[in-house]
Amino acid sequence: MKLVLDLTFIKSICDEDPKFINEVLETFLIEMPKDIAQMNQAVEEQDIVMLGRMAHKTKSSLQTLGLFELKELALKIEQLTKTVPADLAVFSLSEQFIKHMAGVYPNAKKLIR
């Protein structure tokens, strides 16, 4: 799983404006742990709806920061939460996802100038 951020998209939008890039990274480092905490809680409480909601929410940030493999994983989790009956594999996938995300933060911090 690739845990290194690819800022090509963000850089293309802001013409490599370091101020905006820092703002995006800082927002990621503040907001994403909150979402992951909620996801963790959803796993503990076997709350499929919340799990799906949080997986959906994280996708656009992951796409924006070039974390494409993680985004695909989030998409898979979201889709599994919608199957009837619920596919219990979603919980183990979510745990994996949460674990991977923990490895992303240090990489994000390194990119802040």
Place this chain on the structure above:
Amino acid sequence: MKLPTTEGIRIFIVEDDLLFAKTIRYILTLNPDHEVHVFKTGKECLNNLHLNPHIVSLDYSLPDITGDEVLKRIKTHDPDIGVIILSGQQDVATAVELLQKGADDYLTKDETNKERLFNIVEKLKKSIFLQKEVETLKEELTEKYQFSESMKGNSPAMQKVFKLLEKAAKSNITVSVTGETGTGKELVAKSVHYNSTRRKGNFVAINVSAIPKDLLESELFGYEKGAFTGAATRKQGKFELANNGTLFLDEIGEMDLHLQAKLLRALQEREVTRIGGNETVKFDARIIVATHRNLSELVGKGLFREDLYYRLLGLPIHLPPLRERRNDALILAKHFLNMTAKENKLGTMKLGQTAKDKLLSYSYPGNIRELKAIIELGAIMCAGKTIQKDDLQFNSLKKATNFFLEEMTLREYNIKIVRHYLEKNDNHIPIVAKILGIGKTTVYRMLKEDEEYPLRNT
């Protein structure tokens, strides 16, 4: 929607992913004319609709309210707010569904880039400014067609017309306008429309006598693609175009009997069927008809359907010819002079006494249209700021003789009368003598005395 007074555009971003919201905000605020607000929930967005956004970028999947519901409530608040749906690639089907429910465009988050987002926003802005232009023009038209602005006249006959116009504007009744050519029948129709509750709808006019019979049917009812040779695409008819507005059928007396039957059916059923089609299309339009002919006489001659006549009669408004309200000619002349002077940047102009006398003595066979043309030309021809009688040229095509236009001697008047009757009777002197109750020799003598046209052709 409160339309932007300047180029400023207020945009709402409704997005629960703050990072993505900031990215979109960054792109949109690259244009300093954009005032961007970010809301994390649907509820926050709905609570702030009083700020009157012009465009809303809406994430279809929000934590509190579905995108479907937010879209519905935005459009209920103001159907003119442009809504862009943002969704993931895999959710395009949902986005398309929202497009069908009134969203204006959509963008997948995977392909969000500066150009795409800007293009969509610019497209919506164009539509907003176009709408602003249309509304401004409609407001201008409404002002232009205020009864006090559009219709002039103090005569009792016109005062009666004004009262009827007000009644017509306040109701939804069919209006039938009669009057000679040039009395302002279309102006009456427009004034009724722009003073009525239908003014936001279209005013659609069609002159029955100006369109070939074969084409009139397709103009009125529209046609389907392939209905006939040359029908390359579907075309809406005037009834459909006038939906929620007013349909003005000018010179209705010229409509042939076959089409009268179709018109009657359309008016009875309040629906039309396009030529070559099966589907009926409902319409809700006020009908105003006009004619310079006497419709009841046409009914008597079998040229106009009686049932259609009664259906169209509604509120009859008769416009008196200008010769029956000569004093109004001066009021109208001053009005047209002000308009012409303004349009041609001629400064303040006025009518001299000799011009007023000349205007009052004329019979205006072409009615107000003719008076307007006379004044417009007079204003242009005038050397100074005051129009005199020589600046006014009466070039009526109708040979209505007015003997008081110019001061003449009694002898000259007599000769003019004789000439008039000779012209009317193929220069047949015995007949003219009989009509005038004078001897043939008197006619000959008068013609000999005519210096301008000495005895000739007689």
